[in-house]
Every structure is written in C-alpha cells, then in structure tokens.
Amino acid sequence: MALFTTIQILLVLLLASTVAFLWRRHVSRLSLPPGPKGSFLTGVKDQLPPSAPWKKYATWAEHFRTNILYFRLYNKDFVVLNDHTAVHDLLNSRAGIYSDRPKAWMFFELCAREKAVFNISATNPRHSQYRRLLNTRLNSQAMKDMYEVLEDESEKMVKGMASSPVDYEKYIRRNSVAVIMKVAYGYEVASENDHFINVAEECAKISGWAMAPGRWLVDYYPILRFLPSWLPFTGFQRQAEEWKKRLASLSDEPHQWVKSQMRSEEYRESFTSKLLNPEGGGAVSEAQEDLIKWSAGGLYVGATDTTISAMISFMLLMALHPEAQNKAQAEIDRVVGSHPRLPEVTELHHLHYLHAMMKEVLRYAPVANIALPHRVIRDDEYKGYRIPKDATVIANVWYASHLFTYSTALSVF
Numbered sequence: 092m093a094l095f096t097t098i099q100i101l102l103v104l105l106l107a108s109t110v111a112f113l114w115r116r117h118v119s120r121l122s123l124p125p126g127p128k129g130s131f132l133t134g135v136k137d138q139l140p141p142s143a144p145w146k147k148y149a150t151w152a153e154h155f156r157t158n159i160l161y162f163r164l165y166n167k168d169f170v171v172l173n174d175h176t177a178v179h180d181l182l183n184s185r186a187g188i189y190s191d192r193p194k195a196w197m198f199f200e201l202c203a204r205e206k207a208v209f210n211i212s213a214t215n216p217r218h219s220q221y222r223r224l225l226n227t228r229l230n231s232q233a234m235k236d237m238y239e240v241l242e243d244e245s246e247k248m249v250k251g252m253a254s255s256p257v258d259y260e261k262y263i264r265r266n267s268v269a270v271i272m273k274v275a276y277g278y279e280v281a282s283e284n285d286h287f288i289n290v291a292e293e294c295a296k297i298s299g300w301a302m303a304p305g306r307w308l309v310d311y312y313p314i315l316r317f318l319p320s321w322l323p324f325t326g327f328q329r330q331a332e333e334w335k336k337r338l339a340s341l342s343d344e345p346h347q348w349v350k351s352q353m354r355s356e357e358y359r360e361s362f363t364s365k366l367l368n369p370e371g372g373g374a375v376s377e378a379q380e381d382l383i384k385w386s387a388g389g390l391y392v393g394a395t396d397t398t399i400s401a402m403i404s405f406m407l408l409m410a411l412h413p414e415a416q417n418k419a420q421a422e423i424d425r426v427v428g429s430h431p432r433l434p435e436v437t438e439l440h441h442l443h444y445l446h447a448m449m450k451e452v453l454r455y456a457p458v459a460n461i462a463l464p465h466r467v468i469r470d471d472e473y474k475g476y477r478i479p480k481d482a483t484v485i486a487n488v489w490y491a492s493h494l495f496t497y498s499t500a501l502s503v504f
Contacts, residue, residue, distance in 0.1 A: 346387065
C-alpha cells in the first residue's frame with residue numbers, strides 16, 4: 092500500500108511538471124502585446140514625456156489599436172492596460188498573480204518608503220497585518236463615529252469659502268488634511284497654513300518625483316545604489332538622502348505628537364491612540380507600534396491628496412456647468428428644507444443626483460490618472476499575447492474612464 096501511494100505521488104508530480112513545462116513553452120512562443128519599439132539601450136525613454144505619461148499611453152493605444160500595450164524602459168518590461176475589460180480581467184480576476192508591487196529602488200530603498208501601506212508587496216507579511224489593523228478601526232461602526240468630524244470640518248470649509256471665494260483651493264486643502272488628522276491622530280488643524288498641511292503637500296510632490304517612470308537609472312540598475320555619493324553622476328544618492336529625511340516626517344511627526352499627548356493624558360481618541368492603548372490595557376510591542384505608525388501614515392497619504400484632487404475638480408466643473416450645479420442645489424434644498432444648512436451625513440443617501448454627479452466628476456477627472464503599478468509574478472497569457480514574468484503592469488485609469496460607454500462624447504462632462 093505504501094509503495095502504491097508513493098507511485099501515485101510520483102505520477103502526480105510528473106504530470107504537474109509536464110503540464111507546467113508545456114505551459115511555459117506555449118507562453119514563451121506567444122508574441123508580446125503591440126507597442127513602440129524604442130532603442131536597444133534605453134527602450135522608449137526618449138519617447139516618454141516628462142509629465143502626463145497617461146496621455147502618451149493613450150496615443151500609443153490608438154496608434155497600435157490595442158487595449159493592452161507593451162514597451163520596454165531600459166531593462167524592464169511594461170504592460171499598460173487601457174480599458175476596463177483588460178483591467179478587470181487581469182488585476183481583478185487574476186489578482187493571485189498580479190497583486191505584487193514592482194520595486195522602485197529610488198523611492199522604496201533609498202528614500203526608505205518600502206514599508207508604506209501602498210508600497211508594500213502582497214507577499215510581505217506586513218501586507219496582511221496592515222489590512223487587519225485598518226479593517227479593525229475603519230469598519231462600519233468606526234465610520235459612523237467620524238460623522239461629527241466630517242460635518243464639523245465641512246462647515247468650516249464652506250464658511251471659509253463664503254468669506255473668501257478666491258481662496259477655495261486653500262480651504263479644500265485644509266478640510267482634507269483636517270479630517271484625516273483628526274481621525275488618524277486626534278490632531279486639530281489650526282489654520283490653512285498648518286504645519287501638517289504643508290508636510291502632506293510636500294511629501295505628495297516628492298513621492299511623485301521619486302516614482303516617475305524612467306527618471307532614475309537606479310530603478311533599472313539597482314547596483315548603482317552602492318556607488319558612493321561623492322562620485323560624478325550620483326546626485327540621486329544625495330537627492331534620496333534629502334528626500335528620505337523629509338518623507339520620514341510624514342509618518343514620524345504625527346505619531347510622536349500622539350504619544351506626547353497620551354503621556355500628558357490630554358488627547359483626543361483617534362486611530363493611533365486606540366491602537367497604542369488597546370482594550371484591556373498592556374503595552375504594544377515595538378514591532379506592533381511600527382505597524383500602527385505606518386498604517387496611520389497610509390491614511391494620511393491616501394486620504395489627503397485624492398480628496399483634494401476630487402474636490403478641486405468638482406469646483407472647477409461646477410463653475411463650467413452651472414446647469415448641473417443648479418440641479419444639485421435644488422436637490423439639496425428639497426432634502427434640508429427651508430432652513431439653510433448643510434446636509435447631514437445621514438441624509439446623503441437622499442441626494443441621488445449629487446451622488447451621480449460626483450461619480451461623473453471622478454470619471455471625467457480621475458484622482459489618479461494611472462493606478463499604482465502591479466507586478467506579475469509569472470508568465471501569463473491574455474488574448475493571445477504573452478505577459479512576461481516580472482513585467483510592471485499599469486492601469487491607464489484616465490484613458491479607460493474616457494473610453495467608458497456613454498451616449499454622449501467620451502470627453503464631455
């Protein structure tokens with residue numbers, strides 16, 4: 092019986108190995124998706140614009156008549172998904188092999204941001220630990236606890252805009268940071284020029300510069316990171332060191348502020364304070380505190396920049412489309428009644444037109460024109476094309492949103 096079981100196991104292993112070999116050989120014979128060729132050494136580096144790469148991806152997609160685009164940048168493969176179908180088929184339906192993150196050496200390693208919530212690899216144990224922490228404190232009940240904060244800060248924003256309409260953008264920025272600083276740290280933003288507003292804005296800009304495709308040669312040839320900073324052409328080392336210190340303030344400063352407030356016993360409960368002082372008492376370990384710090388930093392980064400972008404787009408589009416603004420105002424008036432006031436959070440489900448209008452704002456002007464990059468962990472096949480292992484896979488959100496089927500022109504709000 093034992094011999095028979097051993098033979099069965101060997102046969103199964105042999106069959107699995109044969110199937111895997113045949114699959115790899117089949118995939119290796121497939122063509123790569125269409126796309127620009129580029130030069131032997133740098134790929135398409137000279138063809139990429141310094142900003143708004145999503146528009147170039149869209150131009151290539153139309154030129155090559157493809158919803159899935161391939162190009163090489165230095166020694167790395169890139170695959171750009173240009174419509175909803177491709178994004179869903181690969182990043183959702185095949186998430187098991189597309190959920191990893193490519194390593195951006197300049198940002199992750201030299202700027203020390205590899206532990207950041209949005210940068211962590213799906214294979215890293217911290218990934219599931221972050222999810223557990225965030226789900227624990229951002230569940231449906233926790234969201235209800237935020238209603239007062241949202242309503243209070245919204246009222247401050249509207250009053251500020253009413254007093255100085257020309258400064259609407261300043262009040263939007265203050266509102267976005269104020270909400271998340273209260274939720275994540277219990278911190279009260281004092282003014283439109285608050286220190287943490289400036290920190291959030293600066294770090295968002297630095298992150299964009301540090302992660303720009305093709306900008307840093309060390310991303311493609313990681314061995315360059317070992318070169319001493321005094322050598323010629325190693326300015327990226329000095330730049331990374333400067334950015335590392337400034338980016339550290341994004342997670343460290345608010346976290347240390349919460350700890351100092353907790354020591355004085357004069358603090359507002361927040362995501363961070365609740366996790367640092369768990370029910371039942373007891374101190375958290377150094378490793379647990381590090382997870383808490385980075386999780387809260389993820390809230391800070393993830394909520395501020397995206398919310399600001401969406402709100403500014405909303406304001407500009409309302410100025411361009413007063414007829415839509417009037418319809419939304421009429422709906423709000425029906426909900427709040429004759430007394431002029433802001434809608435409460437519990438009344439938002441009655442504002443159907445406003446909900447639809449906000450969705451259209453996000454389609455027309457996405458807060459992220461390209462999604463965070465993914466990495467495919469093995470060779471794959473899609474629509475007869477080969478997706479090479481370790482390729483960086485990017486969803487072109489801007490183009491996919493503008494291709495969505497509507498009865499009106501795709502570029503019309």
